[in-house]
Amino acid sequence: MNELTIPSPVVTIVDGQATTTSINVAEFFGKQHKNVLRDIENLCENLDEKHRLNFELSQRHRIIPSGANISEPVYRLTRDGFTLLAMGFTGKQALAFKLAYIDAFNKMEAALRMPIGLFPDATISRSQAGELAALIAERFPDGRDRPYAWSRFNNHFRVARYRELPIVRFFEACEYIEKMQPRPALPAPQAHGISDEALARLMVHLISALAHSDLKSE
Numbered sequence: 001m002n003e004l005t006i007p008s009p010v011v012t013i014v015d016g017q018a019t020t021t022s023i024n025v026a027e028f029f030g031k032q033h034k035n036v037l038r039d040i041e042n043l044c045e046n047l048d049e050k051h052r053l054n055f056e057l058s059q060r061h062r063i064i065p066s067g068a069n070i071s072e073p074v075y076r077l078t079r080d081g082f083t084l085l086a087m088g089f090t091g092k093q094a095l096a097f098k099l100a101y102i103d104a105f106n107k108m109e110a111a112l113r114m115p116i117g118l119f120p121d122a123t124i125s126r127s128q129a130g131e132l133a134a135l136i137a138e139r140f141p142d143g144r145d146r147p148y149a150w151s152r153f154n155n156h157f158r159v160a161r162y163r164e165l166p167i168v169r170f171f172e173a174c175e176y177i178e179k180m181q182p183r184p185a186l187p188a189p190q191a192h193g194i195s196d197e198a199l200a201r202l203m204v205h206l207i208s209a210l211a212h213s214d215l216k217s218e
Helices: 022-029 032-044 078-085 092-112 126-141 143-157 165-180 196-217
Strands: 013-016 017-021 055-063 069-076
Touching: 013 092, 013 165, 017 022, 017 092, 022 032, 022 069, 022 078, 022 092, 022 126, 032 055, 032 069, 032 078, 055 126, 069 078, 078 092, 126 143, 126 165, 143 165
Parallel strands: none
Antiparallel strands: 013 017, 017 069, 055 069
Protein backbone atom coordinates (compact mmCIF):
# COMPACT_ATOMS: atom_id res chain seq x y z
CA MET A 1 0.00 0.00 0.00
CA ASN A 2 1.42 3.36 -1.01
CA GLU A 3 1.98 5.84 1.80
CA LEU A 4 -0.01 9.05 1.44
CA THR A 5 2.21 12.04 0.66
CA ILE A 6 0.87 15.22 2.24
CA PRO A 7 2.25 18.63 1.20
CA SER A 8 3.08 21.31 3.76
CA PRO A 9 0.12 23.58 4.55
CA VAL A 10 0.76 27.33 4.40
CA VAL A 11 0.07 29.06 7.72
CA THR A 12 1.39 32.57 8.33
CA ILE A 13 1.28 35.17 11.06
CA VAL A 14 -0.79 38.29 10.40
CA ASP A 15 -1.31 40.86 13.15
CA GLY A 16 0.08 38.41 15.71
CA GLN A 17 -2.32 35.59 14.79
CA ALA A 18 -1.81 32.33 12.89
CA THR A 19 -3.84 32.42 9.67
CA THR A 20 -4.22 30.85 6.26
CA THR A 21 -6.09 31.94 3.13
CA SER A 22 -8.85 30.53 0.96
CA ILE A 23 -6.29 30.24 -1.84
CA ASN A 24 -3.92 28.22 0.38
CA VAL A 25 -6.79 25.93 1.41
CA ALA A 26 -7.95 25.42 -2.19
CA GLU A 27 -4.44 24.51 -3.38
CA PHE A 28 -3.75 22.22 -0.41
CA PHE A 29 -7.00 20.23 -0.76
CA GLY A 30 -6.94 20.23 -4.56
CA LYS A 31 -10.10 22.31 -4.93
CA GLN A 32 -10.99 25.18 -7.24
CA HIS A 33 -10.71 28.51 -5.42
CA LYS A 34 -14.17 29.59 -6.60
CA ASN A 35 -15.67 26.53 -4.88
CA VAL A 36 -13.87 27.28 -1.61
CA LEU A 37 -15.15 30.88 -1.81
CA ARG A 38 -18.67 29.53 -2.29
CA ASP A 39 -18.32 27.22 0.73
CA ILE A 40 -17.09 30.11 2.92
CA GLU A 41 -19.90 32.41 1.81
CA ASN A 42 -22.52 29.72 2.46
CA LEU A 43 -20.99 29.07 5.87
CA CYS A 44 -20.91 32.75 6.82
CA GLU A 45 -24.63 33.08 6.05
CA ASN A 46 -25.30 30.76 8.99
CA LEU A 47 -22.81 32.25 11.47
CA ASP A 48 -23.32 35.02 13.98
CA GLU A 49 -21.25 38.19 13.75
CA LYS A 50 -18.68 36.98 16.29
CA HIS A 51 -17.83 33.82 14.34
CA ARG A 52 -17.86 35.60 10.96
CA LEU A 53 -14.79 37.52 12.23
CA ASN A 54 -12.82 34.33 11.58
CA PHE A 55 -13.21 35.01 7.84
CA GLU A 56 -11.72 38.31 6.68
CA LEU A 57 -12.56 39.22 3.10
CA SER A 58 -9.93 41.09 1.08
CA GLN A 59 -8.75 41.40 -2.50
CA ARG A 60 -5.73 39.89 -4.21
CA HIS A 61 -4.15 41.82 -7.05
CA ARG A 62 -2.10 39.94 -9.60
CA ILE A 63 -0.66 40.39 -13.06
CA ILE A 64 -1.96 37.95 -15.67
CA PRO A 65 0.10 36.90 -18.73
CA SER A 66 -1.59 39.54 -20.90
CA GLY A 67 -0.10 42.19 -18.60
CA ALA A 68 -3.44 43.25 -17.09
CA ASN A 69 -3.64 43.83 -13.32
CA ILE A 70 -6.74 42.03 -12.03
CA SER A 71 -8.37 41.86 -8.61
CA GLU A 72 -10.08 38.81 -7.09
CA PRO A 73 -11.65 38.07 -3.68
CA VAL A 74 -9.73 36.07 -1.09
CA TYR A 75 -10.56 35.21 2.53
CA ARG A 76 -8.06 35.11 5.38
CA LEU A 77 -8.99 32.43 7.91
CA THR A 78 -8.07 32.01 11.56
CA ARG A 79 -7.61 28.55 13.06
CA ASP A 80 -11.28 28.53 14.08
CA GLY A 81 -12.30 29.67 10.61
CA PHE A 82 -10.34 26.85 9.00
CA THR A 83 -11.82 24.33 11.43
CA LEU A 84 -15.37 25.44 10.63
CA LEU A 85 -14.71 25.33 6.89
CA ALA A 86 -12.90 21.97 6.92
CA MET A 87 -15.81 20.29 8.73
CA GLY A 88 -17.49 20.10 5.34
CA PHE A 89 -14.53 18.51 3.55
CA THR A 90 -15.04 14.79 3.09
CA GLY A 91 -13.30 12.04 1.22
CA LYS A 92 -10.77 9.28 1.71
CA GLN A 93 -7.82 11.60 2.33
CA ALA A 94 -9.62 14.56 3.89
CA LEU A 95 -8.96 13.59 7.52
CA ALA A 96 -5.19 13.25 7.04
CA PHE A 97 -5.06 16.59 5.23
CA LYS A 98 -7.12 18.32 7.94
CA LEU A 99 -4.83 16.94 10.65
CA ALA A 100 -1.78 18.21 8.74
CA TYR A 101 -3.30 21.69 8.65
CA ILE A 102 -4.12 21.62 12.36
CA ASP A 103 -0.51 20.57 13.09
CA ALA A 104 0.72 23.52 11.03
CA PHE A 105 -1.46 25.89 13.09
CA ASN A 106 -0.12 24.32 16.29
CA LYS A 107 3.50 24.82 15.22
CA MET A 108 2.94 28.43 14.19
CA GLU A 109 1.15 29.27 17.43
CA ALA A 110 3.94 27.58 19.40
CA ALA A 111 6.45 29.76 17.54
CA LEU A 112 4.46 32.82 18.58
CA ARG A 113 4.83 31.84 22.22
CA MET A 114 8.55 31.08 21.91
CA PRO A 115 10.85 33.55 23.73
CA ILE A 116 12.85 34.37 20.61
CA GLY A 117 15.17 36.58 22.62
CA LEU A 118 16.88 33.39 23.81
CA PHE A 119 18.16 32.77 20.26
CA PRO A 120 19.03 36.20 18.81
CA ASP A 121 21.32 34.80 16.08
CA ALA A 122 19.08 31.92 14.97
CA THR A 123 17.84 31.85 11.36
CA ILE A 124 14.57 30.47 10.01
CA SER A 125 14.06 26.76 9.35
CA ARG A 126 13.80 25.07 5.96
CA SER A 127 10.02 24.81 6.49
CA GLN A 128 9.72 28.53 7.22
CA ALA A 129 11.82 29.33 4.14
CA GLY A 130 9.35 27.22 2.15
CA GLU A 131 6.47 29.24 3.60
CA LEU A 132 8.07 32.49 2.44
CA ALA A 133 8.60 31.06 -1.04
CA ALA A 134 4.96 29.91 -1.11
CA LEU A 135 3.80 33.40 -0.12
CA ILE A 136 5.83 34.91 -2.95
CA ALA A 137 4.32 32.39 -5.39
CA GLU A 138 0.80 33.23 -4.17
CA ARG A 139 1.37 36.98 -4.33
CA PHE A 140 3.01 36.77 -7.78
CA PRO A 141 1.42 33.84 -9.66
CA ASP A 142 3.12 34.88 -12.89
CA GLY A 143 6.60 33.40 -12.53
CA ARG A 144 8.10 36.24 -14.55
CA ASP A 145 7.35 38.64 -11.67
CA ARG A 146 9.08 36.58 -8.97
CA PRO A 147 12.62 37.83 -9.66
CA TYR A 148 11.25 41.34 -9.07
CA ALA A 149 9.63 40.19 -5.80
CA TRP A 150 12.83 38.47 -4.63
CA SER A 151 14.86 41.58 -5.50
CA ARG A 152 12.62 43.70 -3.27
CA PHE A 153 12.78 41.11 -0.47
CA ASN A 154 16.56 40.87 -0.77
CA ASN A 155 17.02 44.66 -0.70
CA HIS A 156 14.74 45.04 2.31
CA PHE A 157 16.10 42.23 4.51
CA ARG A 158 19.68 42.09 3.16
CA VAL A 159 19.86 38.30 2.82
CA ALA A 160 21.21 36.19 -0.04
CA ARG A 161 18.60 33.45 0.48
CA TYR A 162 15.54 32.85 2.63
CA ARG A 163 17.39 30.56 5.07
CA GLU A 164 19.63 33.46 6.12
CA LEU A 165 16.68 35.45 7.47
CA PRO A 166 16.90 35.89 11.29
CA ILE A 167 14.07 34.05 13.00
CA VAL A 168 13.20 37.22 14.92
CA ARG A 169 12.20 38.78 11.56
CA PHE A 170 10.15 35.86 10.19
CA PHE A 171 6.72 37.30 11.02
CA GLU A 172 7.84 40.69 9.71
CA ALA A 173 8.86 39.00 6.44
CA CYS A 174 5.46 37.30 6.11
CA GLU A 175 3.64 40.61 6.49
CA TYR A 176 6.09 42.35 4.14
CA ILE A 177 5.31 39.86 1.36
CA GLU A 178 1.56 40.09 2.01
CA LYS A 179 1.71 43.87 1.51
CA MET A 180 4.12 43.85 -1.43
CA GLN A 181 2.66 45.63 -4.45
CA PRO A 182 2.82 44.12 -7.96
CA ARG A 183 5.50 45.36 -10.30
CA PRO A 184 4.40 48.62 -11.93
CA ALA A 185 3.29 48.10 -15.50
CA LEU A 186 5.77 49.39 -18.05
CA PRO A 187 4.52 52.43 -19.97
CA ALA A 188 3.31 51.76 -23.48
CA PRO A 189 6.06 52.46 -26.00
CA GLN A 190 5.71 55.84 -27.60
CA ALA A 191 5.53 55.94 -31.35
CA HIS A 192 8.47 57.75 -32.88
CA GLY A 193 8.54 59.25 -36.35
CA ILE A 194 6.94 61.91 -38.48
CA SER A 195 3.36 63.01 -37.83
CA ASP A 196 0.66 62.76 -40.49
CA GLU A 197 0.55 66.56 -40.77
CA ALA A 198 4.30 66.87 -41.22
CA LEU A 199 4.25 64.03 -43.75
CA ALA A 200 1.55 65.81 -45.75
CA ARG A 201 3.58 69.05 -45.80
CA LEU A 202 6.63 67.13 -46.91
CA MET A 203 4.72 65.49 -49.77
CA VAL A 204 3.40 68.86 -50.92
CA HIS A 205 6.93 70.26 -50.84
CA LEU A 206 8.32 67.31 -52.84
CA ILE A 207 5.54 67.51 -55.45
CA SER A 208 6.12 71.24 -55.78
CA ALA A 209 9.87 70.75 -56.15
CA LEU A 210 9.40 68.07 -58.80
CA ALA A 211 6.96 70.24 -60.72
CA HIS A 212 9.38 73.16 -60.61
CA SER A 213 12.18 70.88 -61.83
CA ASP A 214 10.03 69.69 -64.77
CA LEU A 215 9.31 73.30 -65.82
CA LYS A 216 13.00 74.10 -65.83
CA SER A 217 13.81 71.10 -67.95
CA GLU A 218 11.30 72.22 -70.57
